[in-house]
Amino acid sequence: MDHSGHGSGMNMDLPPFTLGRGLEFSPDLFFLVGCLAGLALYGWGVVRLRRRGDGWPVGRTVFFVVGVLSVALVMCTKLNDYGMVMFSVHMVQHMVISMLSPILLLLGAPVTLALRALPVAGRGNRKGPREVLLMLLHSRYMKIVTHPAFTIPLFIASLYALYFTPVFDFLMESKPGHIGMMVHFLAVGLVFFWPIMGVDPGPHRPGYVMRMLELFAGMPFHAFFGIALMMATQPMIGTYANPPASLGIDALSDQNAAGGIAWAFSEIPSVLVLIALVFQWYRSEQRVARRADRAADRDGDKELVAYNAYLASLQARGR
Numbered sequence: 001m002d003h004s005g006h007g008s009g010m011n012m013d014l015p016p017f018t019l020g021r022g023l024e025f026s027p028d029l030f031f032l033v034g035c036l037a038g039l040a041l042y043g044w045g046v047v048r049l050r051r052r053g054d055g056w057p058v059g060r061t062v063f064f065v066v067g068v069l070s071v072a073l074v075m076c077t078k079l080n081d082y083g084m085v086m087f088s089v090h091m092v093q094h095m096v097i098s099m100l101s102p103i104l105l106l107l108g109a110p111v112t113l114a115l116r117a118l119p120v121a122g123r124g125n126r127k128g129p130r131e132v133l134l135m136l137l138h139s140r141y142m143k144i145v146t147h148p149a150f151t152i153p154l155f156i157a158s159l160y161a162l163y164f165t166p167v168f169d170f171l172m173e174s175k176p177g178h179i180g181m182m183v184h185f186l187a188v189g190l191v192f193f194w195p196i197m198g199v200d201p202g203p204h205r206p207g208y209v210m211r212m213l214e215l216f217a218g219m220p221f222h223a224f225f226g227i228a229l230m231m232a233t234q235p236m237i238g239t240y241a242n243p244p245a246s247l248g249i250d251a252l253s254d255q256n257a258a259g260g261i262a263w264a265f266s267e268i269p270s271v272l273v274l275i276a277l278v279f280q281w282y283r284s285e286q287r288v289a290r291r292a293d294r295a296a297d298r299d300g301d302k303e304l305v306a307y308n309a310y311l312a313s314l315q316a317r318g319r
Contacts, residue, residue: 100265
């Protein structure tokens with residue numbers, strides 16, 4: 001059965017893919033509205049903080065904006081059109097929206113911004129917007145969906161259970177199905193990296209070593225997935241088994257390229273997150289050291305005086 005039509009109404013006479021042609025503006029309305037809304041809400045939060053005299057790090061704003069733009073790049077350009085008929089381009093979309101965009105968005109600390117910017121409950125009201133968000137963050141649901149026992153299997157299943165079953169072909173048959181799949185990729189990436197990044201508050205805040213272990217627990221499966229695609233001797237995904245003749249591509253070669261992209265992307269986010277974790281760890285240790293110094297200045301370093309007195313008592317006993 002030929003799955004190349006997808007039922008999406010997209011023009012199937014696409015010329016051969018080039019990077020410049022792929023970056024031409026071709027918006028998906030759902031993601032265009034979502035990206036603009038995300039930027040508007042984040043901007044509202046930053047402006048609200050500054051109007052009342054509070055600061056907000058420029059770096060966080062930059063990370064969030066770049067994260068939103070990365071989503072728009074793969075969903076609101078011709079990359080999205082080519083991704084419907086080329087497995088390799090679709091894999092670029094998948095890897096960016098599930099592994100790169102979530103990291104950038106989370107480094108923007110949107111939850112922290114919301115908690116600081118949202119109005120609190122007024123007199124007579126038990127729950128304002130901020131209280132509702134706090135209640136959600138500490139809910140049993142959030143504790144489950146952000147727990148490593150849930151996020152790591154979900155992260156892995158999103159690859160194998162989707163691509164190696166008929167579910168992928170079914171979703172690609174319609175535009176709503178395709179949109180739902182891409183939203184799923186983004187959501188899975190966010191819940192997987194959220195506790196690992198540890199920038200925003202959440203139900204789980206593991207130590208730095210545990211975060212690194214969680215990170216590396218999921219990444220090898222991306223590499224195995226990519227290798228499986230690269231080593232296949234026939235097309236494995238029905239949707240891409242019969243690419244349009246106008247593209248001038250071979251389905252198996254395109255699948256091998258998709259596998260290489262999946263394999264390579266298993267390394268890039270790992271390095272980015274590892275750098276972020278090491279930096280956070282270093283800053284945490286610096287804060288602890290500064291607190292200890294301030295405490296010593298206040299009490300005259302009582303711990304050091306007590307320790308020296310203890311050493312002196314030991315020396316006296318020895319005599």
